[in-house]
Amino acid sequence: MRAVATGLLVLMAAIYIAARSVEGGHPAWGFVRAFAEAAMVGGLADWFAVTALFRHPLGLPIPHTAIIPRNKDRIGDTLALFLKDNFLTPSVVARRMAKVDVAAAAGRFLADPDTGGEGRLRRGASRLAADMLEALDQERLGGMVRAMLAQRLRAFDAAPVLGQALAAAIADDRHVPLLDGLVRWASRALDANEHLIRDMVHDRAGSIMRWTGLDEKLSNAIVDGLKRLLTEMSEQQGHPLRVRAEDALADLAHDLQHDPALRERIAAIKEEMIANPAMQRWIDGLWEQARQAMLNAVRDPDAVLAGRLGEALRQLGMTLQHDAELGRTINRFARRAAVGATASYGDGIVRLVSDTVRGWDAQTITNRLENAVGRDLQYIRVNGTLVGGLVGLTLHAIDRLF
Numbered sequence: 001m002r003a004v005a006t007g008l009l010v011l012m013a014a015i016y017i018a019a020r021s022v023e024g025g026h027p028a029w030g031f032v033r034a035f036a037e038a039a040m041v042g043g044l045a046d047w048f049a050v051t052a053l054f055r056h057p058l059g060l061p062i063p064h065t066a067i068i069p070r071n072k073d074r075i076g077d078t079l080a081l082f083l084k085d086n087f088l089t090p091s092v093v094a095r096r097m098a099k100v101d102v103a104a105a106a107g108r109f110l111a112d113p114d115t116g117g118e119g120r121l122r123r124g125a126s127r128l129a130a131d132m133l134e135a136l137d138q139e140r141l142g143g144m145v146r147a148m149l150a151q152r153l154r155a156f157d158a159a160p161v162l163g164q165a166l167a168a169a170i171a172d173d174r175h176v177p178l179l180d181g182l183v184r185w186a187s188r189a190l191d192a193n194e195h196l197i198r199d200m201v202h203d204r205a206g207s208i209m210r211w212t213g214l215d216e217k218l219s220n221a222i223v224d225g226l227k228r229l230l231t232e233m234s235e236q237q238g239h240p241l242r243v244r245a246e247d248a249l250a251d252l253a254h255d256l257q258h259d260p261a262l263r264e265r266i267a268a269i270k271e272e273m274i275a276n277p278a279m280q281r282w283i284d285g286l287w288e289q290a291r292q293a294m295l296n297a298v299r300d301p302d303a304v305l306a307g308r309l310g311e312a313l314r315q316l317g318m319t320l321q322h323d324a325e326l327g328r329t330i331n332r333f334a335r336r337a338a339v340g341a342t343a344s345y346g347d348g349i350v351r352l353v354s355d356t357v358r359g360w361d362a363q364t365i366t367n368r369l370e371n372a373v374g375r376d377l378q379y380i381r382v383n384g385t386l387v388g389g390l391v392g393l394t395l396h397a398i399d400r401l402f
Helices: 002-021 028-054 072-086 090-098 102-111 115-135 138-155 158-171 176-192 194-204 207-212 214-235 240-258 260-275 277-299 301-306 308-322 324-359 362-373 375-401
Strands: none
Touching (some): 002 375, 028 362, 028 375, 072 324, 072 362, 090 324, 102 308, 138 260, 176 194, 214 240, 240 260, 362 375
16 A cells, blocks of 8 residues: 555656646646646645654654654553553443353353354363373473372371361261271181180190190180170170270370370371382372373363263353342352452553553554554555645636636
8 A cells, every 4th residue: 555655646746747748738738737736745745744653754853753653652651541541440340341241151151062163162272271281291290290299298287187087986986887897807816816826825834734634724715705705895885895995096086186296106107108109109190190181181071071070060051041149149250350350450451551662662663553554544645645636626727717
């Protein structure tokens, strides 16, 4: 368009020269000369006006030219204030957000994510997430995750939690199955190792006891006594040994929460477990499983949404569309969040615009504004050439008539 506008100006100059040279041959050439002459004046005037906005015409330091480069800081401040007054004011944002039904839009998307191209958007976002996960340095990222897990485990004070859990279990009698299991295990262990008790008594008995058979009677008495004890403990909830065991568990629950020495021992055991290579391998496997699960999910979002998660999201979408009270609550939250963000960060955005424009050099802002306005600047020159020619033609006709 710049070439068209300049070419039109050159054409008017050529027509003017040609008409001037043959003007005496016929009165009509005077009208042509007047049109071309005025068109050149109009075209040159508008060329000067358009050029003066962005630079000095012909490089001459004419006053009141290169207006935009000289006033770029003021332009940046004015643009920033325009954004603040018309877009980043909490009252303006509140009025705009009052017309936006965020809950219904979210509900429609969740209920039918493939409508209106959102499915393509979802698949594109899925590919982007997968590419980002695969592009990350897995060794470094895995090391960070493992270090974070280990740090969290070290910072976790396990003793009070164990004590509280044990105390709650005792209060609800959930420790009873544990004691019953221990008694049954002891009974089975006694049956399986009865011969060891008899051998021990036989080996430690004197020769007189072995000769008289008292060692066997002693062994039978010990084994029978232990079996009877375990049977009584199994059948009697209030057996003294069970009561003592429950008291010991209660003391352990209290000490886990309040005994510094025991808590330090638990912390030391936890530290040994974390430093164990087997635990490190478990943490490594946990990270790899989580990473693979994330990759599988983002690579195939349709499969994920086809399961229970997808059904839950669709139910949520239907609820958002039909539950008016929930919709009002979400819209109110979105409106308050937008207004709060504007109030908190609006001035920062304004300063960002102003400082960015101030940081541009004069040539940068000139090129950007000139390119933004684009073809319309050259249409001004074309219009000026044509309008000037018409004005000149009119004046010449008036001069000839009167």
